[in-house]
Amino acid sequence: MRAPLIHWLPRFVQARLVLKLQLDAQHEVADLSTAYDYLAHNRLITSGVMRALFPDAAIKVERFAGLTKSMMAIRPAY
Numbered sequence: 001m002r003a004p005l006i007h008w009l010p011r012f013v014q015a016r017l018v019l020k021l022q023l024d025a026q027h028e029v030a031d032l033s034t035a036y037d038y039l040a041h042n043r044l045i046t047s048g049v050m051r052a053l054f055p056d057a058a059i060k061v062e063r064f065a066g067l068t069k070s071m072m073a074i075r076p077a078y
Contacts, residue, residue, distance in 0.1 A: 007044055014039055047071060 003021060006014055018035040022028065029035050047068075050059050054073035062069045 011036075011039065045071075 003017060006017055009017070015032055015035040018038050019029050019032060027034075029038060045053075047059055047061065050071050050073060054075070057073035057075040060072045060074055062072070
């Protein structure tokens with residue numbers, strides 16, 4: 001993770017950090033417009049979205065210090 005906890009910051013602060021830290025590994029972020037575009041296409045999903053994407057799977061949530069660290073969709077073996 002190159003910018004931990006960035007998703008909890010206000011959007012304009014996120015955009016400034018993306019611009020300053022060059023978080024997009026594939027393209028150079030040259031201006032704020034490009035930084036906002038990067039943020040629009042890279043966002044965390046909720047457990048509800050995970051359930052919608054994987055309706056036949058069990059959603060396992062991993063936590064660290066009470067916060068969700070990751071989510072996994074586990075389908076039964078057929």
